[in-house]
Amino acid sequence: ETGVTQTPRHLVMGMTNKKSLKCEQHLGHNAMYWYKQSAKKPLELMFVYSLEERVENNSVPSRFSPECPNSSHLFLHLHTLQPEDSALYLCASSHYLSWDPYEQYFGPGTRLTVT
């Protein structure tokens, strides 16, 4: 499978649930990103990992916990979310920690609904 894949594609969870989003890439990229896309808001960068090390936490609440066990996988662990956390969560990867749009690939996203 090529490109960046994300699972699940859709997720509905209650505020007391714990769930995880998964992102996978087999492009040989060294950097991976989590973005949040809320309705009528700009795309927001949440976390950035480079060589499995977190290099950015963009003031994200602790109810979102990222994990990067290896350069091909990125997780976003969710717990005690709020309804305002409902959004499309996009994963992206790039060869190096820089924004070269020709080398950056986005996954299809996970549509999260918090009830």
Place this chain on the structure above:
Amino acid sequence: SQELEQSPQSLIVQEGKNLTINCTSSKTLYGLYWYKQKYGEGLIFLMMLQKGGEEKSHEKITAKLDEKKQQSSLHITASQPSHAGIYLCGAGAPNSGGSNYKLTFGKGTLLTVNP
């Protein structure tokens, strides 16, 4: 921080009509990127503009960068249903605290093309 204002927020056109989407920056533009997003899909990179006055075309989509106005426009000629989606502009800034992977995005323009 830099903000990108896109206009219009949404647009409905008849197939075959031309249209323009604008992206205006609150600060000097050092690089402007256009992306397209279809529902349930990740961002697809369209074009990158780096110099004032630069103009690029891909099939029926043309993008221009007006550095003085801190603005970019995306023009679609003879629109087709396949052009429907959300168009996002993104911009980078030099020396973003050494973080050259951070981009600011606009809120997006939802384009509907009626057959």
